[in-house]
Amino acid sequence: MPDRETTVARLxxxxxxxxxxxxxxxxxxxxxxxxxxxxxxxxxMEHFQWLTAEQSCAVVGEPKKLAEVSEELADVLCxxxxxxxxxxxxxxxxxxxxxxxxxxxxxxxxxxGRFGPDDxxxxxx
Amino acid sequence: MPDRETTVARLxxxxxxxxxxxxxxxxxxxxxxxxxxxxxxxxxMEHFQWLTAEQSCAVVGEPKKLAEVSEELADVLCxxxxxxxxxxxxxxxxxxxxxxxxxxxxxxxxxxGRFGPDDxxxxxx
Amino acid sequence: MPDRETTVARLxxxxxxxxxxxxxxxxxxxxxxxxxxxxxxxxxMEHFQWLTAEQSCAVVGEPKKLAEVSEELADVLCxxxxxxxxxxxxxxxxxxxxxxxxxxxxxxxxxxGRFGPDDxxxxxx
Amino acid sequence: MPDRETTVARLxxxxxxxxxxxxxxxxxxxxxxxxxxxxxxxxxMEHFQWLTAEQSCAVVGEPKKLAEVSEELADVLCxxxxxxxxxxxxxxxxxxxxxxxxxxxxxxxxxxGRFGPDDxxxxxx
Numbered sequence: 001m002p003d004r005e006t007t008v009a010r011l012x013x014x015x016x017x018x019x020x021x022x023x024x025x026x027x028x029x030x031x032x033x034x035x036x037x038x039x040x041x042x043x044x045m046e047h048f049q050w051l052t053a054e055q056s057c058a059v060v061g062e063p064k065k066l067a068e069v070s071e072e073l074a075d076v077l078c079x080x081x082x083x084x085x086x087x088x089x090x091x092x093x094x095x096x097x098x099x100x101x102x103x104x105x106x107x108x109x110x111x112x113g114r115f116g117p118d119d120x121x122x123x124x125x
Numbered sequence: 126m127p128d129r130e131t132t133v134a135r136l137x138x139x140x141x142x143x144x145x146x147x148x149x150x151x152x153x154x155x156x157x158x159x160x161x162x163x164x165x166x167x168x169x170m171e172h173f174q175w176l177t178a179e180q181s182c183a184v185v186g187e188p189k190k191l192a193e194v195s196e197e198l199a200d201v202l203c204x205x206x207x208x209x210x211x212x213x214x215x216x217x218x219x220x221x222x223x224x225x226x227x228x229x230x231x232x233x234x235x236x237x238g239r240f241g242p243d244d245x246x247x248x249x250x
Numbered sequence: 251m252p253d254r255e256t257t258v259a260r261l262x263x264x265x266x267x268x269x270x271x272x273x274x275x276x277x278x279x280x281x282x283x284x285x286x287x288x289x290x291x292x293x294x295m296e297h298f299q300w301l302t303a304e305q306s307c308a309v310v311g312e313p314k315k316l317a318e319v320s321e322e323l324a325d326v327l328c329x330x331x332x333x334x335x336x337x338x339x340x341x342x343x344x345x346x347x348x349x350x351x352x353x354x355x356x357x358x359x360x361x362x363g364r365f366g367p368d369d370x371x372x373x374x375x
Numbered sequence: 376m377p378d379r380e381t382t383v384a385r386l387x388x389x390x391x392x393x394x395x396x397x398x399x400x401x402x403x404x405x406x407x408x409x410x411x412x413x414x415x416x417x418x419x420m421e422h423f424q425w426l427t428a429e430q431s432c433a434v435v436g437e438p439k440k441l442a443e444v445s446e447e448l449a450d451v452l453c454x455x456x457x458x459x460x461x462x463x464x465x466x467x468x469x470x471x472x473x474x475x476x477x478x479x480x481x482x483x484x485x486x487x488g489r490f491g492p493d494d495x496x497x498x499x500x
Contacts, residue, residue: 042292
């Protein structure tokens with residue numbers, strides 16, 4: 001069931017089912033889930049901790065490392081889906097709303113090739 | 126376009142389009158994206174920092190706070206989608222694989238109502 | 251050499267010596283050290299992830315758990331000291347300056363028993 | 376009162392005094408302090424998020440940026456000191472014990488110029 005065919009709602013159901021069968025909703029306060037998501041994000045980051053920028057890009061061609069990174073990314077997403085379930089947040093709507101907001105904040109023609117106003121590469125622009 | 130009708134691939138396309146139109150792939154090394162995801166996860170956590178467990182659950186009934194949390198969660202997910210795009214990871218497959226692995230690691234009948242072997246509530250079991 | 255007798259400069263020297271003898275300054279860019287500090291902070295947080303507030307306080311009386319927490323806290327501090335070394339930051343001066351700033355931002359008489367303006371316990375004040 | 380003359384115990388007293396005068400011990404559960412420390416670590420990381428390794432090193436010569444980084448680092452340390460106060464941890468002893476442990480784990484002669492066994496620069500050694 002690849003990304004092409006899988007709805008976000010379907011993934012939310014899979015996580016909900018996993019949590020409910022263990023009676024884990026009692027632990028899934030938004031506070032605990034936010035902590036858990038941050039912990040998994042740090043474990044993902046750990047894979048790139050000492051790598052140079054170039055070495056981190058090369059991970060795309062290293063199957064073993066890529067599998068580990070995929071698993072950490074899945075952990076992050078499972079907690080994001082669990083939080084959406086607890087709080088009744090529609091993630092697709094939230095993402096689309098945020099992209100629309102960022103479209104205004106970072107107009108494509110002003111930010112092409114610049115990550116922000118402080119970008120030292122384009123400070124003289 | 127709610128979760129019920131939105132595929133993960135569609136969300137990946139929206140993020141890819143946003144990034145490509147700004148020529149931001151140059152900044153989107155996996156190392157930078159992992160850092161960014163962790164930063165957004167911390168901003169999400171900040172909303173629950175000083176709340177009790179109960180107060181964090183009550184956020185579900187506070188529209189203003191809930192909108193802020195939704196936006197931070199969207200930020201986290203945008204970076205997760207961007208990383209999947211850079212590394213060619215199928216997120217739906219990764220999530221299903223991880224849930225299957227956790228199904229083995231935390232058998233439902235052994236972990237019902239326990240978050241782990243160290244759960245002080247059930248240490249005597 | 252306990253806290254009572256140990257200067258911050260002495261701790262910085264111990265970390266500097268450890269790093270220099272391994273020729274690790276090349277890895278200790280401020281970017282990498284900030285990532286490392288955040289990773290260790292998440293490992294510290296992991297010890298409290300599923301605990302209630304009360305259970306987290308009880309750790310003070312659990313020697314094994316307390317030793318693990320102490321070790322994670324030491325990891326966090328070693329990276330903070332390493333960053334101070336790389337950037338030439340006087341930590342004692344920085345801490346005193348920040349406390350003075352917070353003294354203005356959170357006047358003791360206004361914030362007694364309140365963590366901030368959003369504290370739901372004192373919203374009606 | 377610079378690092379050269381300031382003991383860790385003195386910094387702990389300054390934080391303790393700040394917390395006590397606001398009656399904030401009630402919020403300073405180890406769980407909340409671990410979250411807070413991780414949030415501040417992410418804010419520190421944010422200053423280096425989009426910088427290259429070289430740009431992050433150049434911060435040492437940029438007084439405005441350096442002052443911002445110093446302040447974030449102070450925030451991290453204040454929560455570390457607060458946690459030590461709540462849990463009765465001697466930080467100097469913890470740091471020395473951890474450095475001694477790492478001295479065994481990473482013998483200087485084997486890890487000179489290598490960040491770990493996975494360092495891709497020295498994989499052929």
